[in-house]
Amino acid sequence: MDFKYGVKKGFPIAIGYFPVSFTFGLMAVRDGLPVSLAVLFSFSNVTSAGQFAGEKIIVAGGAYIEMVLTTFIINLRYMLMSLSLSQKLDDGFNLPKRMITAFGITDEIFTVASLESKKVTFPYMCGLICTPVLGWTLGTFFGAVISNALPALLSSAMGIALYGMFMAIIIPPARKSSKVLTVILMAVLFTCIMKYVPFLGFISSGFRVIIATILAAGIGAFIFPVEDKE
Amino acid sequence: MVSFTYGLISVLLMALVTYIMRALPICIFRKKITSKYFNSFLAYVPYAVLGSLTFPDIFYSTGKLYSAIVGTAVALILSFKGKSLVVVAVGAVIAVALATLLHDYVLVNVFAMV
Numbered sequence: 001m002d003f004k005y006g007v008k009k010g011f012p013i014a015i016g017y018f019p020v021s022f023t024f025g026l027m028a029v030r031d032g033l034p035v036s037l038a039v040l041f042s043f044s045n046v047t048s049a050g051q052f053a054g055e056k057i058i059v060a061g062g063a064y065i066e067m068v069l070t071t072f073i074i075n076l077r078y079m080l081m082s083l084s085l086s087q088k089l090d091d092g093f094n095l096p097k098r099m100i101t102a103f104g105i106t107d108e109i110f111t112v113a114s115l116e117s118k119k120v121t122f123p124y125m126c127g128l129i130c131t132p133v134l135g136w137t138l139g140t141f142f143g144a145v146i147s148n149a150l151p152a153l154l155s156s157a158m159g160i161a162l163y164g165m166f167m168a169i170i171i172p173p174a175r176k177s178s179k180v181l182t183v184i185l186m187a188v189l190f191t192c193i194m195k196y197v198p199f200l201g202f203i204s205s206g207f208r209v210i211i212a213t214i215l216a217a218g219i220g221a222f223i224f225p226v227e228d229k230e
Numbered sequence: 231m232v233s234f235t236y237g238l239i240s241v242l243l244m245a246l247v248t249y250i251m252r253a254l255p256i257c258i259f260r261k262k263i264t265s266k267y268f269n270s271f272l273a274y275v276p277y278a279v280l281g282s283l284t285f286p287d288i289f290y291s292t293g294k295l296y297s298a299i300v301g302t303a304v305a306l307i308l309s310f311k312g313k314s315l316v317v318v319a320v321g322a323v324i325a326v327a328l329a330t331l332l333h334d335y336v337l338v339n340v341f342a343m344v
Contacts, residue, residue, distance in 0.1 A: 012315040019323060037237045044245035049283075051244075058232060058240045071244045075251055077279055083255035084272040087263055095257060102253035107283065108315075111276040156293045157301075157326040163288040164305040164322035166280045171309035173277070183274045184281035191282045209282045216278040221270035 001120060006127020013108045013128075014135025016165035019158040020048055021136045024055070025143025026155055031059040035144040042140035046106055046133055048162055049205070050074045073206035080213060081110040090119040097122045104129030111169050179224040187216035292326050300329035 021042055028038035033055070045051050050071050057067050082105050086098075093101070101122070109128055113120050120128075143150075174181040190212035194200045203211065263269055288305075292298045304325035308318045 015316040016319045019319065032232055033237060034234065037232075037234065037241060040238075041241045044241060045248055047248055050248060054240070054244045058237055061232075061236075064240065064243055067240055067244050068247050071247045072251070075248045078248065078252045079255050080275050081279070082252050083259060084275050086256045086259040087269065087272060089256075098257050099253055102256050103249060105252040105256070107280060111280060114273075114276045153327055153330055157297070157323045157330065159291040159293070160288065160298065160301040160305070160322045160326050161319040163284050163291055164301070164309075164319040165315045166284045167288075167305045167309045168313065168315045168318035170277050170280045170284075171306065172312050175310060180274075180277050183277050187278040187281035188285040192286055195286065205287075209279065212282040213275060213278040216281070217271050217274035220274040220278070221267050224270070225266055226270040226273045 001116070001118065001124040003123040003127040006124040006129075007131055008127075009112055009124075010109070010128040010131035013112065013165070014131040016108070016161065016168075017132055017135040018139040019161040020165075021139030022143035022146075023155060023158050023161075024048075024051055025140035025145075026147055026150060027052075027143075028055055028140075029144045029147045031055065033058070035141070038144040039137060039141050043133070043137040046104070046136055047071075047075055047078075048107075070206075073204055076206060076210050077107075077213065078105050078110075080210070081105050081107075085110055085113060088114060088116075088120055090121050092122050101125045101129070104133060106132065108132065108165060108169065115169075115173065179220065182224070183216050183220035186219060187212045190215050292330075294330065294333075296333060297326045297329040301326040 024042060025035075025038050028041065029035060033041075041051060041055070045054070053070050053074055054067055057070060082102060085101075085105060089098070089101070104125065109132055113125065113128060116124075170180075170184055174184055191208055194203050194208045194211065263272070288302050289295060289298045292301060301322040305318050305322040308321045313321070
């Protein structure tokens with residue numbers, strides 16, 4: 001499991017990221033952010049929902065504490081992923097290597113690494129991380145530069161790209177395993193309950209994802225414990 | 231227009247918060263977790279996270295419910311067939327764009343005649 005294999009697995013993520021980060025760059029510049037800041041935003045944060053929310057706070061001139069709290073809540077799921085990934089690393093990871101790997105924990109990179117059948121190596125993780133981060137940053141750059149030249153039809157259609165990518169990751173395993181499918185359906189059900197039941201409306205979208213994940217994965221683990229591989 | 235210094239501090243601050251959350255667990259948990267229940271939980275986390283992120287938000291992702299439904303259906307079919315991330319993402323975008331065009335065309339040309 002070498003660097004090249006990692007790049008190969010990361011490349012489709014990079015292509016999938018492009019339209020999403022393109023939309024981000026487009027939006028940031030239309031909202032009055034300089035191109036340089038939009039690009040730095042993507043390169044340093046590498047989050048989708050977190051960046052979109054953060055950008056809106058900046059444009060509104062919000063307080064720093066508001067940004068910290070919003071980012072914290074929306075991105076809290078990365079802590080779960082980071083914890084999960086810690087169990088997937090091979091013996092070659094010392095602290096600096098872990099610190100570098102941590103930078104690249106996104107929904108997609110984490111999921112692709114998790115679904116590898118063996119433990120992952122440091123070169124693999126580097127390869128898996130570098131192309132998507134590049135795609136994410138470049139997409140923002142092009143979106144920011146092209147900005148107003150893009151037809152509205154295309155810029156609104158691109159909103160679905162990220163979700164399409166999510167589905168491409170989870171549907172095939174769900175097809176093979178009814179346990180995985182059940183966990184996904186539970187997570188969706190819990191999310192919908194929290195979103196649509198009126199008195200639960202106070203739960204923010206970031207917390208919805210965390211609560212639904214903990215409940216669905218927790219119940220899943222209880223009903224269908226996974227036999228230890230290796 | 232946003233002040234550059236304010237924007238820069240904001241961006242770096244959010245990057246720092248995000249990085250700390252990503253780094254803490256992976257740096258602290260160096261040992262193997264032996265609990266079967268907890269390992270099963272961690273194995274199901276990716277599916278639960280992505281499921282929760284996708285639905286129902288995908289239906290609001292294009293600004294119009296009808297085009298989002300078309301895009302979702304296309305993404306569902308393509309991913310069910312095991313197509314790659316790129317094919318599914320791009321296919322959904324094209325489906326949404328076509329649905330929007332068709333909808334607008336019908337609205338302008340067909341209903342205008344009635």
